[in-house]
Amino acid sequence: MTINTEDRPGAINARPVRHPWRWVAVGVIAIVLAMMVNSFATNPRWDFPFAIQIMQQKSVIQGLWVGTIFGTIGSMVLGVGLGIVIAVMRLSNNPVLRGVAFGYTWFFRAMPRYVLLAILGTGVAFLYPKLSIGLPFGEQIAGLLGIDTSTFTFFSLDWNALSTTIWIGVLGLGLSEAAYMAEIARAGILSVDKGQTEAAQAIGMSPGKTMWRIVLPQAMRVIVPPTGNETIAMVKDTSLLVAIPIITELYFQAYGFGQRSFKIMPGFVAATLWYLIVCSLLMVGQSYLEKYFGRGFGQPSKKAQEKLRKVAADH
Amino acid sequence: MSSQRTGEPLVHAVNVHKSFHGNEVLKGIDLDVWPGEVVVLLGPSGSGKTTFLRCINQLETIDGGRIWVDGDLLGYEDRHGTLHRLTDKKIADQRRDIGMCFQRFNLFPHKTALENITEGPVQVKGQNKDQARARALDLLERVGLKDKPAAYPSQLSGGQQQRVAIARALAMDPKLMLFDEPTSALDPELVGEVLAVMRELAQSGMTMIVVTHEMGFARDVADRVVFMDGGVIVEQGSPDEVIRNPQHARTRSFLQRVLTEHPAA
Ligand SMILES: Nc1ncnc2c1ncn2[C@@H]1O[C@H](COP(=O)(O)OP(=O)(O)OP(=O)(O)O)[C@@H](O)[C@H]1O
Ligand SMILES: [Mg+2]
Numbered sequence: 001m002t003i004n005t006e007d008r009p010g011a012i013n014a015r016p017v018r019h020p021w022r023w024v025a026v027g028v029i030a031i032v033l034a035m036m037v038n039s040f041a042t043n044p045r046w047d048f049p050f051a052i053q054i055m056q057q058k059s060v061i062q063g064l065w066v067g068t069i070f071g072t073i074g075s076m077v078l079g080v081g082l083g084i085v086i087a088v089m090r091l092s093n094n095p096v097l098r099g100v101a102f103g104y105t106w107f108f109r110a111m112p113r114y115v116l117l118a119i120l121g122t123g124v125a126f127l128y129p130k131l132s133i134g135l136p137f138g139e140q141i142a143g144l145l146g147i148d149t150s151t152f153t154f155f156s157l158d159w160n161a162l163s164t165t166i167w168i169g170v171l172g173l174g175l176s177e178a179a180y181m182a183e184i185a186r187a188g189i190l191s192v193d194k195g196q197t198e199a200a201q202a203i204g205m206s207p208g209k210t211m212w213r214i215v216l217p218q219a220m221r222v223i224v225p226p227t228g229n230e231t232i233a234m235v236k237d238t239s240l241l242v243a244i245p246i247i248t249e250l251y252f253q254a255y256g257f258g259q260r261s262f263k264i265m266p267g268f269v270a271a272t273l274w275y276l277i278v279c280s281l282l283m284v285g286q287s288y289l290e291k292y293f294g295r296g297f298g299q300p301s302k303k304a305q306e307k308l309r310k311v312a313a314d315h
Numbered sequence: 316m317s318s319q320r321t322g323e324p325l326v327h328a329v330n331v332h333k334s335f336h337g338n339e340v341l342k343g344i345d346l347d348v349w350p351g352e353v354v355v356l357l358g359p360s361g362s363g364k365t366t367f368l369r370c371i372n373q374l375e376t377i378d379g380g381r382i383w384v385d386g387d388l389l390g391y392e393d394r395h396g397t398l399h400r401l402t403d404k405k406i407a408d409q410r411r412d413i414g415m416c417f418q419r420f421n422l423f424p425h426k427t428a429l430e431n432i433t434e435g436p437v438q439v440k441g442q443n444k445d446q447a448r449a450r451a452l453d454l455l456e457r458v459g460l461k462d463k464p465a466a467y468p469s470q471l472s473g474g475q476q477q478r479v480a481i482a483r484a485l486a487m488d489p490k491l492m493l494f495d496e497p498t499s500a501l502d503p504e505l506v507g508e509v510l511a512v513m514r515e516l517a518q519s520g521m522t523m524i525v526v527t528h529e530m531g532f533a534r535d536v537a538d539r540v541v542f543m544d545g546g547v548i549v550e551q552g553s554p555d556e557v558i559r560n561p562q563h564a565r566t567r568s569f570l571q572r573v574l575t576e577h578p579a580a
Contacts, residue, residue, distance in 0.1 A: 198374055199421035199480075203435035203487055204411030207403055213438060217425050 047266045054270035060253045064274055067249030071169050071238040076231050078174025083181025088211060090186055101182065108179035114243045117172045121244030125163035132156035166248065169241045177234065184226045188219030221293040228286030232279050239271075250274055325350045325385055325491055325522050326371065332379035333366055340366050342546035343380065348491075348524060353517045355533040355554075356526045358543035359569055364526045367543070368493045371524070372415050373406055384413065385490055411439060414484030414492040418500050420476040422468040428455065428479045429464035435487045447486070454482040458512050474505030478512055485516075492516065494525040528577050530570075534558055542566045 040046050054060060089101035108116075135141065138152030150156070162168060192215050200210040239251040247253070251271045258267020324347035333341040340363045348354050356364045369375045371382060373390055382389045389409060391398040401409070422431050432451035436442040442450075455461055458478035468476050477497055484492060494513065498506040510532050517523060517536050527533065533540055533554055540557040542549045544565050550557060561567045 193421070195417060195419055195421035196423065199415075199417065199423070201374065201407070202372055202410060202413070202415040202417075203483065204407050204439045205435070206407045209438055213434070214423055218423075 045263075045265050046269070047263055048269065050261070050263055051266035051269035051273065054254055054257050054266055055273060057253070057257055060250065060257060060270065060274075063248050063250040063253035064278075066166055067169070067241050067246060067252075068235060068238045068274070068278060071166060071173065071241060071249070072231065072234045074166070074170035075173035075177055075238075076227075076234055078170060079177025079181045079230070079234075080227065082174065082178035084185045084216070086178060086182035087185035087189060090182065091189060105179045105182050108176050111176065113173065113176050113237055114240050116176055117169065117240055117243040120168050120172045121163050121246070125160050129158070129160045130156055131159045164244065164246060166241075166246060168244055169238070169246050172244070173234065173237060173240075177230065180230060181227070184230070185219065185223055188223035189215055191222045192218045224293045225286070225290050228282070228289060232282050232286075235278050235282065236275060322350070323386060324348060325352075326524070327383040328371070328380065329382075330380035331367070331370060331377050331382060333363075333370060333375060333377050340546050341370070341377075344543075344546075344548060346541065346548065348522060350522055351520045352538045353521075353523045353525065353536055355537040355540050356524060356543060357528075357533065357540060357557075357569070357573075362543045363546045364543055365495050368415070368495050368524065368526060371491075372410060372413050372493060384409070407439075411435075411487055412490045414487060414489035416477065416480050416484055416492070416494045416497045418496045420468070420473070420480045420500075422476055422480055422483070424468050426467075427464065428460065428466050428468070428471065428482075431468070431479055432483045432486045435483065439487070451482070451486060454485055455479075457485075457515075458482045459508065472505060473501045474508045477501065477509045481509075481512055481516070490522065492521055492523045494523065494527065496526050496528070498527065498529060528573050530558065530574060530577055542569070544569070 040048065086101045086104055089097040090105070092098060132139075132150070132153040133155040134150075134153035139149045142149045142151045189211075196214055196218065197210055200214045205214070238249060241249045242252050247256075254271035254274070255264075255267045258264050258270070326346065326348035328344055328346045331341050331344040332339070344363075344367055346354075356367070358364050366375060370377050371384070371389075376390060387409060390401055390406060392401055392405075422428075423434065426434065429448065429451050432454055433444070433447040436447040436450065437444055452461070452464060455464055458481055460475060460478055460482075463471065463475065463479075466475075468479070471479065481497075497513070498509050501509065506529070510529060513523070513525070513532070514536055525532070525537070535554075537554050539551060540554050541551040542557060542561070542563075542565075549563050549565055550561065557566065558570060561570055
């Protein structure tokens with residue numbers, strides 16, 4: 001059979017499918033947007049110029065740096081580090097370690113962050129104004145022996161003085177975050193093929209090194225994306241620091257400034273805009289990190305993804 | 316490749332028992348492997364070949380019997396007639412002298428071929444990095460992958476990955492190499508390159524226990540063929556005895572099946 005070139009089909013020049021409902025939707029959205037912009041511009045109570053001014057106040061900027069940014073970084077460092085330790089404990093053969101890890105996760109997932117921060121800031125300072133580290137029951141033993149009661153104290157901490165600093169906020173949010181990070185890290189560790197551990201064991205690697213050098217680096221590609229989400233959530237949760245109370249904090253300062261000027265709404269707007277800016281920057285960073293850790297690999301397993309969705313859902 | 320049976324056996328397994336959740340998989344295995352000997356383990360699926368290899372490398376703990384490798388009792392210390400379980404650290408030390416190659420290679424995917432090989436010498440033996448690199452390059456050349464030190468496992472074919480895995484095991488200077496169906500996950504055209512490396516290794520005098528269905532390899536390379544079924548050793552002997560002239564009906568029906576699937580070259 002011979003084929004005549006004249007008869008063979010050429011370039012396709014067809015009409016596209018029409019989408020009339022898309023245009024209706026675009027129209028509706030345009031109208032709603034126009035109404036919003038109109039209200040922003042004409043309702044003087046919004047007062048955007050004043051909101052921009054509030055954003056630039058020294059106290060607000062300081063609240064942003066100390067409360068929001070340092071608070072987020074500090075509590076995430078603590079949360080990720082402790083979370084990985086708890087995940088490893090949870091997966092160990094030692095039933096005591098497993099039990100402790102389970103208890104920890106249970107407690108801190110059930111504990112609202114606001115309440116936890118209030119207890120750490122006010123309650124603990126009331127119970128133990130001075131926290132001392134030394135021989136167990138050292139004060140009692142020293143008392144019995146009739147010597148100075150601080151003999152067996154190696155280190156003592158003035159909790160009262162510490163209780164209103166950002167460090168308590170970092171501690172409280174970090175302890176809470178560790179419970180969630182532990183679940184994420186556990187899903188990541190379990191997603192690594194068991195053959196990897198066996199191959200490491202077969203060359204005589206110790207269990208600790210196997211975890212640190214072989215399993216955890218591979219778990220990272222499952223751990224990193226949800227950790228990004230956790231970080232963004234943490235930025236927002238630093239607004240809970242007032243419970244301690246810590247007042248070098250973005251929301252408290254912006255709200256306070258607006259209130260003192262009898263302009264509450266611009267205070268809210270100023271805080272909102274800062275949160276939007278910080279979180280947007282983090283989202284950009286997150287997408288780069290995901291690409292970096294995902295290199296050379298396919299998707300994480302279905303089971304690992306499902307577990308992680310569960311962790312995110314019960315936040 | 317005959318070996319002199321002088322001195323002590325390198326592997327001395329006596330009455331090895333192993334169950335999983337009440338299901339007895341190894342029912343009293345006795346096996347001695349002599350230095351320099353190549354033993355091929357044959358047997359139908361589920362007969363316990365993999366389990367036995369994993370017991371020798373202590374990836375499984377045995378329930379009964381004893382295994383000695385090079386005179387060391389595996390997993391336990393005998394103090395005045397009482398056995399004391401060894402610590403994880405000591406068990407890891409015992410594994411150093413035993414190399415293992417897995418059916419699915421299990422290379423570390425986040426490390427290059429070279430890093431896979433140097434990982435053990437540097438991290439486990441504390442060898443100097445430059446020395447370990449030089450040695451790893453030699454080993455890569457030995458397995459025919461001189462030009463692939465920087466490749467990640469995902470960039471290598473199955474046959475190449477298995478050869479890197481062999482080099483990774485050899486880097487620890489093992490006294491004994493265990494192979495669990497090293498070619499069964501490979502495309503047929505890649506089987507030969509891995510078997511060639513194993514042949515060369517056998518010729519160099521390495522003591523090897525190999526689980527494989529490659530009858531050509533068993534016939535040419537093995538000093539002894541051991542046939543397992545149902546968790547016991549049914550018969551053993553030279554390749555000629557077991558493969559050409561099997562004594563047991565179970566061996567004969569197994570060989571008939573395997574030889575039609577994997578005709579020996
Ligand atoms: N971790 C485990 N838990 C429970 N049962 C197991 C486990 N490992 C192996 N078994 C069982 O032990 C039996 C022997 O398995 P093994 O893998 O040793 O056989 P094999 O001879 O290597 O078979 P194949 O040729 O299919 O690889 C099988 O019935 C298997 O189901
Ligand atoms: Mg097997």
